[in-house]
Amino acid sequence: MSRNYQKDFFKKFTDNNLWKKQKEKFKILFGNLSWFLFSVNSKSNFKLIECDKSCQEGLTKDCLKIFLDSGDRKNLNIIIKQLRCHYKNKGCMLFPIVRGGRTYGAIGICNVKKEAEKQISIFLPMLIDFLIDNIQKELELTKICNTIRPRAVALSTVHTLHRLISSTLDLEELLPRIARFCIQILRANASSIMLMNKAKTKLIKKVCVGVFPRRFFPDYIRVGKGIQGRVAKYATPMLKKQIISVPLLEEEVVGVITVFKKNGKVNFTNFDLEILNTLAEQVVIAIRNAQLFLNQEKIILGAIKSLVRMLEFKSPYKYTHSPFYVNSVLLIAKELGISKEELRNLHYAALLPDAGKFTLPEDILKKRTPLTKKEFEIVKQHPIRLAEMVNSLEILKPVIPIILHHHERYDGTGYPSRLKGDKIPIGARIIAVADAFEAMIGKRPYRKTKTLKEALIELAKYSGTQFDPKVVNAFIKLFKEKRYEKKITKSRD
Amino acid sequence: MRKKLPSQEINLRRVIKSNIDYKILNFFHNSPSSIDTARGISTWINEKREDTKKSLDKLAKFKILLSLKNRFVVGYSYTQDVNIVKKINRFLGNNKSNFNKLKE
Numbered sequence: 001m002s003r004n005y006q007k008d009f010f011k012k013f014t015d016n017n018l019w020k021k022q023k024e025k026f027k028i029l030f031g032n033l034s035w036f037l038f039s040v041n042s043k044s045n046f047k048l049i050e051c052d053k054s055c056q057e058g059l060t061k062d063c064l065k066i067f068l069d070s071g072d073r074k075n076l077n078i079i080i081k082q083l084r085c086h087y088k089n090k091g092c093m094l095f096p097i098v099r100g101g102r103t104y105g106a107i108g109i110c111n112v113k114k115e116a117e118k119q120i121s122i123f124l125p126m127l128i129d130f131l132i133d134n135i136q137k138e139l140e141l142t143k144i145c146n147t148i149r150p151r152a153v154a155l156s157t158v159h160t161l162h163r164l165i166s167s168t169l170d171l172e173e174l175l176p177r178i179a180r181f182c183i184q185i186l187r188a189n190a191s192s193i194m195l196m197n198k199a200k201t202k203l204i205k206k207v208c209v210g211v212f213p214r215r216f217f218p219d220y221i222r223v224g225k226g227i228q229g230r231v232a233k234y235a236t237p238m239l240k241k242q243i244i245s246v247p248l249l250e251e252e253v254v255g256v257i258t259v260f261k262k263n264g265k266v267n268f269t270n271f272d273l274e275i276l277n278t279l280a281e282q283v284v285i286a287i288r289n290a291q292l293f294l295n296q297e298k299i300i301l302g303a304i305k306s307l308v309r310m311l312e313f314k315s316p317y318k319y320t321h322s323p324f325y326v327n328s329v330l331l332i333a334k335e336l337g338i339s340k341e342e343l344r345n346l347h348y349a350a351l352l353p354d355a356g357k358f359t360l361p362e363d364i365l366k367k368r369t370p371l372t373k374k375e376f377e378i379v380k381q382h383p384i385r386l387a388e389m390v391n392s393l394e395i396l397k398p399v400i401p402i403i404l405h406h407h408e409r410y411d412g413t414g415y416p417s418r419l420k421g422d423k424i425p426i427g428a429r430i431i432a433v434a435d436a437f438e439a440m441i442g443k444r445p446y447r448k449t450k451t452l453k454e455a456l457i458e459l460a461k462y463s464g465t466q467f468d469p470k471v472v473n474a475f476i477k478l479f480k481e482k483r484y485e486k487k488i489t490k491s492r493d
Numbered sequence: 494m495r496k497k498l499p500s501q502e503i504n505l506r507r508v509i510k511s512n513i514d515y516k517i518l519n520f521f522h523n524s525p526s527s528i529d530t531a532r533g534i535s536t537w538i539n540e541k542r543e544d545t546k547k548s549l550d551k552l553a554k555f556k557i558l559l560s561l562k563n564r565f566v567v568g569y570s571y572t573q574d575v576n577i578v579k580k581i582n583r584f585l586g587n588n589k590s591n592f593n594k595l596k597e
Binding site for chain 2: 150153154156157159160161162163167170181184185186187263275388
């Protein structure tokens with residue numbers, strides 16, 4: 001029996017409410033008994049755990065001596081000892097606390113009247129048996145709880161983490177989030193995620209969070225070199241006192257997560273390694289999904305850009321826009337704080353808005369004189385045509401409202417649906433401003449080019465009628481940053 | 494004027510008012526690595542989910558907990574601030590009996 005178990009056993013024993021109550025009842029039934037509780041150590045010696053305060057006077061010193069002298073393990077296993085007391089006609093009794101060959105200790109009672117001895121020797125062993133049963137069960141439960149609870153909490157944590165990380169497909173958002181979670185869960189100082197390059201020769205640092213020495217988290221590391229390199233090469237985790245490194249393993253190693261230095265002066269343990277391993281299994285799925293999504297995005301963007309290039313070859317900037325225009329659209333959108341998903345859709349839409357003109361007759365597009373009413377009606381159809389073309393591509397469906405309404409005016413006099421104010425999608429309102437601005441500062445054979453300042457004044461003039469004032473203000477604000485003006489001048493050239 | 498650190502600003506006696514607050518604090522103090530949702534934590538502390546959520550948000554407001562959000566889930570985890578943790582350790586030691594007696 002371990003010393004800790006014995007200690008816990010007697011702690012439970014002395015705290016046990018039933019034991020306390022029964023002692024009181026014994027006192028009522030059999031007079032003012034004095035109680036002693038002893039534990040027995042491996043050398044069969046008694047150690048006093050508890051005794052009644054009333055017994056700590058002269059009487060008990062002798063009684064205690066009697067009990068301590070009688071502390072013999074061999075006898076304790078079998079019998080209840082009736083001891084002689086030096087005082088009056090009363091005796092002492094010693095009851096062993098024994099279960100299944102295991103001796104825990106003994107209960108001593110002093111001040112026992114002769115006529116009560118028989119009854120006490122019947123009832124007390126029953127009570128002791130019942131208490132041992134209960135305490136053993138309690139200790140077993142505590143042990144199970146202490147073993148299982150941290151694991152259950154860890155499991156619940158991993159489950160929550162899975163839910164938290166699997167909702168994003170943006171790798172740039174996902175990786176720092178995972179690194180921060182690692183720090184949080186392992187109570188560490190720093191964490192890094194390195195991903196394998198295409199050639200599978202190097203690990204490239206993608207994210208590093210926290211306070212760390214640079215040598216542990218280099219920008220890149222060759223496979224086979226250093227801690228992370230070896231973890232990647234052999235696809236096995238590494239646990240050191242101050243560092244844990246775990247491979248992100250799918251069919252092959254995708255990357256490595258490393259966590260550095262636990263908070264407080266504590267080392268990492270196998271339990272930490274177990275948690276990080278479980279976490280890595282979840283993380284690798286999330287990273288793979290994000291990478292697949294990124295590839296899918298690249299394919300879509302590539303396809304749209306190919307279409308734009310094709311139209312450019314036919315007639316530059318008639319159906320498409322300059323790169324600066326796309327940049328302007330994205331910068332305004334960021335300034336207005338639109339979501340990442342909307343930003344992605346806006347990017348697709350910004351590449352395509354006038355591609356529908358491809359379906360219009362050449363003579364209308366080339367015409368230098370003002371259009372007739374009939375011709376203008378035909379021109380108004382180009383957003384609808386493009387929307388019809390794009391409609392069959394499921395991934396571009398969210399882009400359709402932007403394409404369809406980018407010629408609407410804020411006051412409701414635009415086309416094709418005469419939408420007004422906030423009913424026009426925000427993406428379409430942004431494109432309208434960037435489109436007009438580009439047209440004003442761009443070189444056209446049929447009119448004079450405006451300076452940046454003149455174009456901005458013109459935008460401000462029609463803010464609230466043709467354009468959304470919020471968008472115009474955001475655009476003007478961007479110009480106050482000199483870097484942006486330089487960018488535009490450069491792309492114009 | 495020098496800005497106060499979060500650990501200096503927190504007065505735990507004013508923040509931890511109910512048994513649920515205390516149970517949550519105790520749970521995270523004993524399982525500092527845990528990240529869990531309101532539902533999960535309400536199971537651990539054996540309280541109603543709505544009440545637990547309110548307490549969790551309050552504790553997150555006072556930076557005792559960190560709230561980790563995405564579009565669908567809000568997870569809560571324990572503060573990493575060592576000074577706040579020390580304060581909580583003292584607070585839990587001093588107020589154990591008070592909160593066991595306290596009834597909602």
